[in-house]
Amino acid sequence: MSEPKGSSGAVPSERLEIGGGTPLRGRVTVSGSKNAALPQMAAAILTDGPLRLSNVPAIEDVETMCRLLRGLGARVDRSDGEVEIDAQGITMTEPNGDLARRMRASLLVLGPLLVSRGEASLPLPGGDDIGMRRVEQHLEGLRAMGAEVDEDEFGIRARATRLHGAHVQLDLPTVTGTENLMMAAARADGITVISNAAREPHVVDLALCLKAMGARISGAGGDRIVIEGVARLHPTEHQVRADYIEAGTFAMAAAATGGEILIDHLFCDDLDQVLHKLRRAGCEVEEGGAWLRISRRSGLRAVDMTTWPHPGFATDLQAQFVALMTQAEGVSTVSEALFENRFQHVEQLRRLGAEISLQGRSAVIRGGAPLRGAELNISDIRSGAALVIGALCAEGASSLTNVHHLDRGYEDLVGKLTGLGASLKLLPAGEQG
Ligand code: EPU
DSSP states (O other): OOOOOOTTOOOTTOEEEEEOOOOOEEEEEOOBOHHHHHHHHHHGGGBSSEEEEESOOOOHHHHHHHHHHHHHTOEEEEETTEEEEEGGGOOOOSOOHHHHHHOGGGGGGHHHHHHHHSEEEEEOOOOOOSSOOOOHHHHHHHHHTTOEEEEOSSEEEEEOSOOBOOEEEOSSOOHHHHHHHHHHHHTSBSEEEEESOOOOHHHHHHHHHHHHTTOEEEOBTBSEEEEEOOSOBOOEEEEOOBOHHHHHHHHHHHHHHTOEEEEESSOGGGGHHHHHHHHHTTOEEEEOSSEEEEEOOSOEEOOOEEBOSTTSBOGGGHHHHHHHHTTEESEEEEEOSSOSSOOHHHHHHHHTTOEEEEETTEEEEETTOOOBOOEEEOOSHHHHHHHHHHHHHSBSEEEEEOTHHHHHHOTTHHHHHHHTTOEEEEEOTTOOO
8 A cells, every 4th residue: 555645745754844933924724624524524424415515624634534435435526625425325334444543533434324324343443642532432322322332452343223312421521422423313213412512613513514414403512412313314515614723723833933923714712712821821812703813022921721621722732732831931731631641742842952841641841941953753633733833933943754644634734834934844754955
């Protein structure tokens, strides 16, 4: 098999050279959300005609989902921000193992395949190595709806002649778990109530997409979602919501470099908690609903932060916040409440000269230490974003390897940052910049 190729053309052997020290300035447009697009693509399995999605980001995880759905028998056409999926031809109920193991979101075909095809088999999903990433809430919910589910070290096998509505009380507000159960319930017999549901903007966007397909769903965005199953869902079109994680990443990059940027095509409300922290850290933030302007003219203040399910501070922005706090005056403590192992960026940021110590699930950052360019290795999407921010703040050049992780979740990150005045270059391994 050939090496996976990313949306910006990065292959695993490439490296990214970043020249630091330039404050970001200008305007950047946010792309569609990875974590909204992927479940909506899986939801196409629920209907017997085309689902046309627009504002789909050009990222590697979307390509992986396209290939996974094609492998099941769906027709998938992808062109310039749009994906059309016609699942009528799906006969397979077991996705290709190699594709499924590449990303956690492959798990999202479980509910749709089970309720529409009566069975599904999946290897245990892969994705970023940021914690145990258990799935028992997905499986217990499907069992409550009448499925027979077996799980072993190789994977998950689920069967059901029909699924029925149930009251599913989640132990924790799992995002993909809520999405899987919502999709299954949309075509189950009767009413399903999901309590302690995830409230992330992408959960709301999936509900909107399903409703456009004819599903009866209320309460998405709150912690109790009610779904009345319907016999069939119809073809439709839906625009994928803007990626607030991408927007937050740019906001922190601008704040860290002491720049000023306008971010547009987003929902500022999705970033409430993040913008609150940025203001407390001394940034100036102006919000216009679908755009925001962020600037930082004087020093940054150290601010503590703990990640939390939405509407708390998103774990997917924790690494970037740690990078930001390396530029603040004083000591800040950043705690990770969702994942056990999401501090891979810390060791790499230290290579740049950052003073950070790890204490259990907290990073203690002594801000203000001068950063100098270094050789860095990216281990996952968001750690990668944090290293990019660190490198942008450092004096001199940094060289980042395993750049393909960034391609999984950020559309044209290199192009967008270059457009804001940063100096970035993708180089084949071994070539000097
Ligand atoms: N958990 C369980 N049991 C379960 C499910 C989850 O214990 O059955 C635990 C997990 O182990 C974890 C916590 O609950 O400690 C949160 O996991 P969740 O299920 O909410 O995460 P996810 O659905 O696997 C999605 C995003 C992640 C994002 C998290 C949290 C997608 C495709 N992925 O993952 O995105 O970090 O929610 O918001 O939506 C990323 O984009 O970089 C990324 C990792």
